[in-house]
Amino acid sequence: MATEAAGGLSPIEAFAIVGVAGVAAQWLAWRFRLPAIVLMLAAGLILGPVTGIFVPSRDIGDLVAPMISLAVAVILFEGGLTLSFKQLADARPGVRRLVYIGAPLGWLTSALALAYGAGLSWESAVVFGGIMIVTGPTVIAPLLRTAKLRSRPAQILQWEAIVNDPIGALAAVLALGIVTVFHSDLPASSAFGHFGLGIAFAVAVGLAGGWVIVTAFRRGWVPEYMKVPLLFVSVLAVFAISDSILHESGLLAVTVMGLMIANADLPSYHELHRFKEHATILLVSGVFILLAASVRFEVLAQLNWWRAGLFLILVVCVARPLTVLISLTGTNLSWQERLLIALTGPRGVVLVAVSGVFAERLVAVGVPDGGQIAPLAFVLVLATVVLHGFTLAPLARYLGLTSGEKPGLLIVGGSLFATGLAKALQNADVQVLITDTNRDHLRTARAAGLPSFYGDILGEAADNNVEFIAYSAILAASDNDAYNTLVATDLGPEFGRDSIWQVARHKEDRARHALPSQLGGQQIAGGRTLAQYLDLLAEGWIFRTTRLTEEYTLDDWRAAREGAVPLVVVQGGDLWFVEDAEKIDGKAGTRLVSLLPPEIAEKIRQENEAQTEMKDKARQIAREEAEATRKAQAEETGTGNGAAEGSDDPDLVETKGKA
Numbered sequence: 001m002a003t004e005a006a007g008g009l010s011p012i013e014a015f016a017i018v019g020v021a022g023v024a025a026q027w028l029a030w031r032f033r034l035p036a037i038v039l040m041l042a043a044g045l046i047l048g049p050v051t052g053i054f055v056p057s058r059d060i061g062d063l064v065a066p067m068i069s070l071a072v073a074v075i076l077f078e079g080g081l082t083l084s085f086k087q088l089a090d091a092r093p094g095v096r097r098l099v100y101i102g103a104p105l106g107w108l109t110s111a112l113a114l115a116y117g118a119g120l121s122w123e124s125a126v127v128f129g130g131i132m133i134v135t136g137p138t139v140i141a142p143l144l145r146t147a148k149l150r151s152r153p154a155q156i157l158q159w160e161a162i163v164n165d166p167i168g169a170l171a172a173v174l175a176l177g178i179v180t181v182f183h184s185d186l187p188a189s190s191a192f193g194h195f196g197l198g199i200a201f202a203v204a205v206g207l208a209g210g211w212v213i214v215t216a217f218r219r220g221w222v223p224e225y226m227k228v229p230l231l232f233v234s235v236l237a238v239f240a241i242s243d244s245i246l247h248e249s250g251l252l253a254v255t256v257m258g259l260m261i262a263n264a265d266l267p268s269y270h271e272l273h274r275f276k277e278h279a280t281i282l283l284v285s286g287v288f289i290l291l292a293a294s295v296r297f298e299v300l301a302q303l304n305w306w307r308a309g310l311f312l313i314l315v316v317c318v319a320r321p322l323t324v325l326i327s328l329t330g331t332n333l334s335w336q337e338r339l340l341i342a343l344t345g346p347r348g349v350v351l352v353a354v355s356g357v358f359a360e361r362l363v364a365v366g367v368p369d370g371g372q373i374a375p376l377a378f379v380l381v382l383a384t385v386v387l388h389g390f391t392l393a394p395l396a397r398y399l400g401l402t403s404g405e406k407p408g409l410l411i412v413g414g415s416l417f418a419t420g421l422a423k424a425l426q427n428a429d430v431q432v433l434i435t436d437t438n439r440d441h442l443r444t445a446r447a448a449g450l451p452s453f454y455g456d457i458l459g460e461a462a463d464n465n466v467e468f469i470a471y472s473a474i475l476a477a478s479d480n481d482a483y484n485t486l487v488a489t490d491l492g493p494e495f496g497r498d499s500i501w502q503v504a505r506h507k508e509d510r511a512r513h514a515l516p517s518q519l520g521g522q523q524i525a526g527g528r529t530l531a532q533y534l535d536l537l538a539e540g541w542i543f544r545t546t547r548l549t550e551e552y553t554l555d556d557w558r559a560a561r562e563g564a565v566p567l568v569v570v571q572g573g574d575l576w577f578v579e580d581a582e583k584i585d586g587k588a589g590t591r592l593v594s595l596l597p598p599e600i601a602e603k604i605r606q607e608n609e610a611q612t613e614m615k616d617k618a619r620q621i622a623r624e625e626a627e628a629t630r631k632a633q634a635e636e637t638g639t640g641n642g643a644a645e646g647s648d649d650p651d652l653v654e655t656k657g658k659a
Contacts, residue, residue, distance in 0.1 A: 008054075008055060008058045008059045009053070009054060009059040010059075011059065011060055011063075013059075014054060014056070014059040014060050015060075017047065017053070017054055018054070018285075018286050018289045018290060019282070019285075019286065021040075021043045021044070021047060021285075021289050022040060022043070022282070022284075022285025022286050022288065022289045023281070023282070023285055024043070025039035025040040025042075025043045025285065025289075026039075026040070026281060026285055034389075036139075038382075038385055038386070038389075040285060040288040040289060040292065041288070041292050041378070041381070041382060043289060043292070044288060044289045044290070044291065044292020044293045044295070045292050045293070045295065047289070047292075047293050048292060048293030048294065048295060049293075049295055049296060049297050054293050055293065055294075056290050056293055056294045057294065064290060064294070065360065067286075067290070068287055068290060068291070068353070068356060068357055069357055070236060070239065071283040071284075071286060071287045071353070072251065072287065072353050072354055072357050073235060073236070073239040073250060073251060073254045074232075074235055074236075074254075074283050075283055075284060075287070075350060075353060075354075076169045076251050076254055076255045076258070076354075077235045077254040077255065077257060077258040078258065080254070080255040080256065080257065080258020080259040080261075080262060081258040081259075081261060081262045093331055093332075094156045094328055094331050094333055094341075095155075095156055095159040095160060095163065097327045097328055097331065098156070098160045098163075098164070098324070098327050098328070099160070099163050099164060099167065101326065101327040102160070102164075102323050102324065102327040103133050103164055103167050103168070103171070105322075105323045105326060105327065106132070106133045106164075106319070106320075106323040107129050107130055107132075107133055107168075107171055108129070109318070109319035109320075109322055109323050110128070110129035110132040110133070110315065110319055111125040111126050111128075111129030112125075112129075112314075112319070113129075113311055113314035113315050113318065113319045114128055114129055114132075114311065114376075116314075117307060117310045117311035117312075117313075117314040117315075118304075118307050118308060118310075118311035118372070118376060119304065119307045120369050120372060120373075121367060121369050123179045123182070123183075123362065123367045123370070124362055124367055124369050124370045124372070124373060126175045126178075126179070127172055127175045127176050127179060127358055127362060127370075127373070128172070128355060128358070128373045128376070128377075129175075130168055130169075130170075130171030130172035130173075130174070130175045131168055131169065131171075131172040131350075131351055131354050131355055131358070131377075132168070132315070132347065132351065132380075133164050133167060133168030133171060134161075134164055134165050134168035134169065134347065134348070134350050134351050135157075135160060135161045135164060135345050135346065135347065135348070139161075139346045139347070139348035139385055140157055140158055140161045140346065140348075143344075143346060143388060143389060143392055144157065144158060144469060147392045147393040147396050147402065148393070148396075148402050148573075149340075149392075149396050149401055149402060149469075150396075150401050150402065152333070152337060153333075153337045153340050153341055153396075153401055154467075154469050155467065155469065156333075156337075156341060157341060157344060158469070160341075161348075165350060168350075169251065169255060169350065169354055170252065170255050172354060172358060173249075173251045173252045173255070174199070174252070176358055176361060176362070177198070177199065177249065177252075179362065179365065179367065180361070180365050183365040183366045183367065184365075197245075198245055198249045199249065199252065201242065201245050201249070202242040202245075202249035202250070202252040202253040202256070203252065203253070203256050205238055205241055205242045205253045206238060206242070206252065206253035206254065206255070206256030206257040206259075206260070207256060207257070207260055209234055209235075209237070209238040209253070209257045210256070210257040210258075210259075210260030210261050210264070211260065212234070213230070213231060213234055213257075213261055214260065214261060214264040214266060216230075217266050218264075218266065234257075235254050235257065238250070238253050238254055238257055239251070239253060239254050241253075242254075284350075284353065287352075287353040287356075288352060288353065291352055291353065291356045291374070292378075294356075295374075295375070295378065300375050300378075300379075302375075303372065303375055303376070303379070308376065308379055311376065311380075312379070312380065312383050315345075315380065315384075316343075316345070316383075316384065316387065320342060320343070320345040321342040321343060323342075324338065324341050324342035324345075325338060325342050328341065328342075336399040336400060336401055337399075337401060339399065340395060340396060340399055340401055343391075343395065344388055344392055344395075345384065345388075346381075346384040346385050346387075346388045346389075347377075347380050347381045347384050347385075348381065348385075351377055351380070351381060352374075352377050352378060352381055355373045355374055355376075355377035356374050356377070358370075358373060359371055359372075359373040359374040406429055406430060406431045406573070407430050407431070407472050407473070407570060407573050407574055407575040408430065408431040408432070408433075408470045408471035408472050408473070409422075409425060409430055409431070409432050409433075409471060409472075409473050409474070409475060409568075409575060410432075410433050410435065410457070410466075410468075410471040410473070410474045410475070411432060411433070411434045411435070411474075411475045411477060412435050412436070412457050412474065412475065412476045412477060412478055412483075412484070412487050413434075413435075413436055413441070413476065413477040413478030413479065413484070413530070414434050414435075414436035414438070414441035414442040414443075414444070414445050414452065414478075415441065415444075415477070415478075415479065415530065415534065416444055416534060416537055417477065417530060417533045417534055417537060418434050418445065418477055419434070419444045419445050419448050419450060420537065420542075420543040421475075421543060421567065421568075421593070422434055422445065422448075422450050423448055423450065423543065424543035424544065424545045424568075424593045425545075425568065425570070425575075425593060426450075427545040428545045428568075428570040428575075428591040428593055429570070429591070430570055430575060431470055431471070432450065432451065433451045433452065433453060433466070433470075433471065434450055434451070434452045434453075435452065435453040435454075435455070435457045435462070435466070436452075436454065436478065437454075437455065437456050437478075439454050441479075442454060453465065453466055457487060457491075458486070458487065458490055458491075468494075472495075472499060472574070472575070473495070473499040473500070473501065473575060473576070473577075474487070474488070474491055474495055474499065474500050474501065474521070475501045475502070475503075475521075475524075475577070476488045476500070476501070476502040476503070476520075476521055477502070477503045477530055478530075479530055481505040481506055484502050484503065484505070484520070484521075485502070485505070485519055485520040485521075488500045488501075488502045488519075488520045488521030489519050489520060489521075492521070497521075497522070498522070498576075500521035500522065501521045501522050501523070501524055501577045502520050502521035502522065502523065502524075503523075503524065503528065503529060503530045503533065504523055504527045504528055504529045504532075505520075505529065506529050506531070522577070522579065523579065524567060524577040524578065524579070526565050533595075536565075536595060539598055540597075540598035540601055540602075541595050541596060541597055541598060541601065542595070542596050542601040542604075543593065543594070543595060543596075544561075544564075544593070544594055544595075544596050544604070545591060545592070545593050546561075546591065546592045546594070547589070547590075547591050547592075548586050548587070548588060548589070548590045548591070548592065549588050549589075550588045553586060553588075554584060554586025554590075554592075555586075557586075557592065561594065561596060561600055562600075563596075563597045563599075563600065564594045564595065564596045564597065564600065565581075565594055565595040566578045566581050566584060566592055566593075566594045567593050567594055567595060568592070568593040569584060569585065569590060569591075569592060569593075570590070570591040570592075570593070571585065571587075571589070571590045571591075572589075
């Protein structure tokens with residue numbers, strides 16, 4: 001521990017290492033499709049108790065607690081900002097049941113598991129049980145992408161995690177307030193009166209803060225570039241004001257503030273959404289690294305491990321399944337879907353972040369075993385993430401609830417180009433969906449039997465009806481360049497810029513019409529507009545899907561398909577549009593979707609006709625040979641056709657039937 005001997009890190013170095021480690025863990029998780037929480041846990045443990053490079057209490061000192069409190073306040077505000085009552089009302093019945101019935105029932109069953117499994121007091125069990133309602137939206141998403149679940153169970157799991165995120169934190173805040181009242185020196189009536197006034201004040205402060213933000217944004221009192229900074233400092237101000245009246249009521253105030261802003265239907269909501277995404281990534285990373293680095297192995301060793309194991313078994317095998325199965329009784333979900341949802345409940349970053357703060361508060365008010373909440377939270381998160389990370393995909397396959405290994409492409413804009421491309425992609429075993437705001441544009445897609453969605457892909461109807469999780473990429477190819485750019489820009493942060501593609505815009509090659517690089521999607525090979533692709537189809541160009549093998553390589557394809565325009569590469573469970581035809585990865589098993597010029601299309605047509613003619617001739621020869629064989633067999637047995645018809649020999653009867 002040379003670092004400790006040398007006095008540790010300076011505060012600047014400490015902040016830098018927290019930021020770098022947290023964001024690096026998030027990036028590695030995205031790069032390798034792993035739950036970010038596992039990598040952040042590993043990074044924090046390595047930096048802290050394993051190597052002693054970073055010890056928060058030593059390197060940051062008294063700032064650790066207020067920093068975590070403020071970060072948790074912003075995280076809970078972000079949770080409130082995601083909860084739209086309108087979206088909840090439109091959500092599937094299964095999601096509503098998991099919120100209205102599942103949340104309180106999950107609180108009860110989790111508290112029972114903590115009390116009788118982990119052996120915690122009822123005060124600690126009720127507070128921690130409220131936090132355990134949260135199933136971890138930041139953990140669920142990568143698990144669902146990896147497991148490739150069917151849309152209905154995947155959407156229910158994702159929506160449950162998003163909606164119950166603020167509800168669980170709110171339940172824990174209220175429970176902590178009640179416990180604080182019981183352990184205060186005031187008489188019961190005065191304590192509860194103080195608590196009630198504190199809660200009312202917190203709600204009032206949260207509503208007032210939300211009203212001020214909504215009014216200021218609607219009336220244009222705040223310029224666009226100042227909205228996010230104003231929002232951030234408002235969250236801190238509301239938290240501080242409410243917390244000064246009743247300790248920890250600030251968490252309730254900021255959650256209420258987020259709820260009000262989320263349901264105000266602000267035009268700037270998307271900008272606020274971006275803020276909360278970016279702030280949450282930074283703060284969650286920082287909080288988790290701080291908490292993980294603060295863990296002491298001697299504290300973990302003090303856990304009663306057989307009780308901790310019993311607690312995990314009760315949570316995973318009893319509390320979660322019981323809560324879900326009771327909540328979803330009477331819905332139209334199949335038993336396989338209900339069982340999968342019941343056995344899937346990974347906990348995430350919010351659970352660890354909030355439990356760390358509440359553990360300190362419980363100990364401070366006189367609940368000694370409250371200190372066990374933080375290590376139990378680490379154990380629960382680590383166990384559930386690892387368990388579900390390894391079992392979700394096999395369980396889904398066993399229950400028949402996977403969408404397979406198919407990649408998916410969502411094509412925005414119905415046209416002959418979109419229809420032809422979608423049919424070719426289907427031949428490459430790709431799941432496709434064509435969407436358009438004009439019903440007439442979807443006629444060719446429907447006639448070809450292709451999945452389609454009539455409506456705006458950016459609208460609420462699409463959120464409720466389009467299974468976005470089934471599609472890994474988007475092609476914006478409508479007849480409106482501005483709409484294509486809007487779709488690509490708006491959906492880029494959700495799908496990732498490297499998964500958003502767009503046909504070239506008209507006049508894009510002119511300087512006065514060029515857009516900055518952050519707008520729109522990536523261009524596909526050839527740089528053609530939709531009109532130019534349609535012109536090619538009118539000239540007789542055709543779509544073709546080719547599978548490359550060890551015998552038929554990319555060079556063979558290029559030699560045989562001179563002049564072809566490669567568009568899409570499908571490889572394993574991934575697909576991407578070709579940007580540079582010279583840089584195609586042509587290993588065996590790759591499927592290549594391309595546009596072929598008329599002369600090659602005619603050559604293929606003639607080859608197909610020749611092959612069909614050869615097949616017809618082969619079938620005719622086979623019929624003639626079969627007839628000759630039957631006659632020869634009949635002559636050998638000394639019977640005619642009539643004898644064969646009347647024979648009891650099953651082989652003869654079967655032969656005639658086949659003929």
